[in-house]
Amino acid sequence: MDAEWKWDFAYQILPKMLWATLNTIMAAGIGYAIAVVVGMLFLFGQRTPYKFVNIIVREIVEFIRSTPLLIQLFFVYFVGPQFGIVLSAWMSAMITIGLHFGTYLSEVYRGALEGVPKSQWEACRALNFSTIYTYKRIIFPQAFPIAIPGMGNYLVGIFKDTPLLSTIGVAELFHAATAVGGYHYRYLEPYTMVGVIFLILSIPAAMGIRKLERTVNKAQGKVKN
Amino acid sequence: MSYFSFLAEHGFTLLLGTVTTVKVLICATILYVIISIIFGLMRVSNNSVIQGAATIYIEFFRGTSLMVQLFWVYYVLPFFGMSLEAFTSGVVAIGMNFGAYGAEIVRGGIIAVPKGQWEGAYALNFSPAKRMRRIIIPQIFPIILPPAANLTVELLKATALVALVTVVDLTFEAKQINSITWLSAQCFGTALIIYYIISRFFLVPFLRWLEVLAARKLGKEKI
Numbered sequence: 001m002d003a004e005w006k007w008d009f010a011y012q013i014l015p016k017m018l019w020a021t022l023n024t025i026m027a028a029g030i031g032y033a034i035a036v037v038v039g040m041l042f043l044f045g046q047r048t049p050y051k052f053v054n055i056i057v058r059e060i061v062e063f064i065r066s067t068p069l070l071i072q073l074f075f076v077y078f079v080g081p082q083f084g085i086v087l088s089a090w091m092s093a094m095i096t097i098g099l100h101f102g103t104y105l106s107e108v109y110r111g112a113l114e115g116v117p118k119s120q121w122e123a124c125r126a127l128n129f130s131t132i133y134t135y136k137r138i139i140f141p142q143a144f145p146i147a148i149p150g151m152g153n154y155l156v157g158i159f160k161d162t163p164l165l166s167t168i169g170v171a172e173l174f175h176a177a178t179a180v181g182g183y184h185y186r187y188l189e190p191y192t193m194v195g196v197i198f199l200i201l202s203i204p205a206a207m208g209i210r211k212l213e214r215t216v217n218k219a220q221g222k223v224k225n
Numbered sequence: 226m227s228y229f230s231f232l233a234e235h236g237f238t239l240l241l242g243t244v245t246t247v248k249v250l251i252c253a254t255i256l257y258v259i260i261s262i263i264f265g266l267m268r269v270s271n272n273s274v275i276q277g278a279a280t281i282y283i284e285f286f287r288g289t290s291l292m293v294q295l296f297w298v299y300y301v302l303p304f305f306g307m308s309l310e311a312f313t314s315g316v317v318a319i320g321m322n323f324g325a326y327g328a329e330i331v332r333g334g335i336i337a338v339p340k341g342q343w344e345g346a347y348a349l350n351f352s353p354a355k356r357m358r359r360i361i362i363p364q365i366f367p368i369i370l371p372p373a374a375n376l377t378v379e380l381l382k383a384t385a386l387v388a389l390v391t392v393v394d395l396t397f398e399a400k401q402i403n404s405i406t407w408l409s410a411q412c413f414g415t416a417l418i419i420y421y422i423i424s425r426f427f428l429v430p431f432l433r434w435l436e437v438l439a440a441r442k443l444g445k446e447k448i
Contacts, residue, residue: 062425063417063421066378066381066382066420066421066424066425066429067382067417067420067421067424068381068382068383068384068385068386068396068420069382069385070385070386070388070389070396071385071396071399071413071416071417071420072417074399074400074403074409074413075409075410075413075414075417078403078409078413079409079410079413079414081409082407082408082409082410083410160289160290160291161290162290163290163292163293164292164386167389174290174292174293174296178296181300187296187300187301187304188301188304191293191296191297191300191301192297192301194290194293195289195293195294195297198288198289198290198293199285199288199289202288202289203284203288206287206288
């Protein structure tokens with residue numbers, strides 16, 4: 001075993017790695033879609049007229065937020081079979097990612113809702129709009145731009161947490177790297193390539209989000225610096 | 226098997242794992258605080274070489290996944306003749322990764338110090354080092370502590386990853402017990418609760434206390 005970088009080996013495993021990258025992107029995409037919806041549910045769960053429900057949902061959110069994603073993955077993946085529910089690795093991964101990042105996104109939404117000036121709510125009440133109409137026509141259009149940067153950040157966050165899925169056997173990029181590395185007993189190239197692929201994908205994404213954030217701030221008349 | 230007999234049998238093992246987790250947490254936190262201060266200061270430097278180096282470091286560590294970095298440190302560095310122990314590589318990887326995030330927080334804090342303070346320091350002809358040390362740095366703590374507290378809670382959660390490079394921490398023990406007994410709900414559930422307790426009742430109150438302390442200290446210095 002030598003530390004020399006072998007280009008021919010890297011070329012040899014490149015197609016496999018790129019193929020696995022697609023799986024990673026898919027996992028991040030599906031997980032994010034679930035998280036966006038789950039985040040909404042968590043948000044509304046904390047804003048019901050029943051105080052008891054609000055407190056319970058708040059505690060659940062706090063619990064999920066302050067425990068590691070890795071153990072949550074194990075929990076969902078291994079506990080099901082104990083009670084006769086067998087979930088595939090993909091299913092458990094998507095459920096866990098959806099729940100975990102749903103809690104984060106619900107915080108983003110909450111911040112966005114609180115960013116809408118109080119006078120907007122009062123005006124809606126004065127005009128006797130229904131709650132649904134108020135949310136749909138007045139609050140959401142104003143809250144959404146505020147939420148965009150945070151939502152974008154968590155998209156990149158999910159993307160960077162997908163390697164964890166390899167621990168329960170989801171065949172994504174990191175899983176492929178470990179498999180290839182174990183087969184050829186060369187870990188230098190596979191793991192380095194994983195890092196490079198992540199850099200290539202996540203730096204432009206982060207830059208795009210920063211640009212979006214500026215655009216949104218400008219559109220809202222909140223230009224910093 | 227009831228939950229209590231499960232705890233009686235495996236509780237101590239889980240507790241031992243918790244001690245390791247707390248050790249990783251403390252060491253990694255110390256490392257990440259040092260790295261974030263150094264790179265945060267480099268990031269606001271006027272020297273473009275220093276600033277560029279810090280930017281590359283930050284973008285690199287924020288752009289790649291922590292798990293990839295961890296595996297790289299543990300499995301790839303030995304090929305370059307740098308064999309680190311599992312515990313050390315875990316602490317180093319987590320510390321360097323979170324240091325990159327922390328550096329951005331420190332930079333944000335330095336920028337957020339009111340311009341008048343900088344001008345005051347210029348007017349009094351302080352050297353750049355003295356200006357940083359005596360005027361700017363003491364004022365950034367109330368600004369950076371709330372985001373840094375969030376980051377530290379994230380770090381606690383990230384310590385679970387070191388189990389994957391064979392550090393015998395809480396996650397590792399939970400996995401181990403799971404593979405012996407197949408009582409998944411009990412062992413992973415207990416591990417989740419222990420992480421929650423550490424975060425909710427120890428780490429977060431401690432960080433809030435630091436925030437209060439920083440705010441009070443600054444308040445006194447103002448008078």
